[in-house]
Amino acid sequence: VSFTEFMRHDEVNTRLPRSTRARLSRHRDNGGDRKSFEGRNLTVAKISSGGEDKPIIFIEAAIHAREWIAPPVALYTLNQLVENETNSEMYRDVDWIIHPVVNPDGYEYSHTDERLWRKTRTPGTICDGVDGNRNFDYQWMLTGASSWQCTQTYAGYKAFSEVETQAVGDLFAAYKGRIKLFVDVHSYGQLLLYPYGFTDDPPDNVDELLELGLRFNASVSSVRGTTYSVGNSLTLLYAVAGGSRDYAYAVGEVDLTYTLELPAGGSSGFNPEESEILPVVTETWEGIKTFYEHIQEKY
Numbered sequence: 001v002s003f004t005e006f007m008r009h010d011e012v013n014t015r016l017p018r019s020t021r022a023r024l025s026r027h028r029d030n031g032g033d034r035k036s037f038e039g040r041n042l043t044v045a046k047i048s049s050g051g052e053d054k055p056i057i058f059i060e061a062a063i064h065a066r067e068w069i070a071p072p073v074a075l076y077t078l079n080q081l082v083e084n085e086t087n088s089e090m091y092r093d094v095d096w097i098i099h100p101v102v103n104p105d106g107y108e109y110s111h112t113d114e115r116l117w118r119k120t121r122t123p124g125t126i127c128d129g130v131d132g133n134r135n136f137d138y139q140w141m142l143t144g145a146s147s148w149q150c151t152q153t154y155a156g157y158k159a160f161s162e163v164e165t166q167a168v169g170d171l172f173a174a175y176k177g178r179i180k181l182f183v184d185v186h187s188y189g190q191l192l193l194y195p196y197g198f199t200d201d202p203p204d205n206v207d208e209l210l211e212l213g214l215r216f217n218a219s220v221s222s223v224r225g226t227t228y229s230v231g232n233s234l235t236l237l238y239a240v241a242g243g244s245r246d247y248a249y250a251v252g253e254v255d256l257t258y259t260l261e262l263p264a265g266g267s268s269g270f271n272p273e274e275s276e277i278l279p280v281v282t283e284t285w286e287g288i289k290t291f292y293e294h295i296q297e298k299y
């Protein structure tokens with residue numbers, strides 16, 4: 001099931017081979033029919049073999065419009081789960097939520113008008129758009145975010161000003177207690193970052209976050225040598241407050257949350273050659289399988 005097919009068909013179930021026994025449904029819990037600011041579907045795939053109490057792995061991508069290598073990682077995961085029979089045990093005891101394009105308006109704009117557009121497309125009085133990864137309602141505007149609308153890290157006039165971040169927030173609320181691992185896919189930098197973005201005080205379970213992160217790196221690097229640095233967000237990168245990862249951790253009560261910064265590509269870092277997409281996506285898949293194995297063993 002390609003994402004474009006997925007977008008066009010309400011009844012995705014009928015397109016799945018019966019043998020997979022996956023139920024792939026458009027997500028109905030994120031405010032029902034929430035749309036992006038410009039009216040695009042905020043399409044979220046849930047993959048489940050049934051039941052309402054299994055642990056969930058939640059993957060989101062493209063909260064930042066220009067990071068085009070991110071949606072393919074989410075879509076490859078979706079595709080491997082529902083189309084590759086050999087992976088069907090991966091949704092037997094674990095459910096998956098995959099939100100491949102959190103910011104579809106910005107994503108479209110980065111195709112039509114401005115390749116390096118990052119933010120949403122809500123109009124401002126002088127400049128447009130809000131940085132979705134500064135807009136979540138946890139330590140909003142504390143640090144590493146701007147109140148000036150013309151910056152790339154504009155946090156919005158209030159937390160959750162953007163319908164696209166509200167939709168993600170709704171998912172954390174709807175599945176509170178069940179989401180055990182959350183990955184926010186970005187580019188670029190070959191970094192796997194755990195909480196927090198606003199302080200280098202380690203979270204309670206830093207040992208588990210680091211150890212699993214290092215196992216992610218080992219799995220990815222076994223494919224063709226791509227290595228990730230694993231660590232605290234502020235230490236390895238810079239200060240950020242109001243991001244989805246810290247919101248997931250602190251408000252969503254998700255114990256294992258990461259920002260994944262995929263490898264750079266092309267002249268800007270955000271535009272890898274077409275020939276680089278599959279290599280990046282398939283090596284990352286090995287890391288995602290390691291995340292899955294950890295959740296499978298733990299619960």
Ligand code: 0X9
Pocket residue numbers: 064067133186187188193196197198233234237239240241242243244245246259261
């Ligand atoms: O600045 C960001 O939002 C992320 N980097 S990016 O180049 N993709 O824009 C890093 C976010 C790290 N996450 C948190 N600290 N919450």
Ligand code: ZN
Pocket residue numbers: 064067186187
């Ligand atoms: Zn980003």
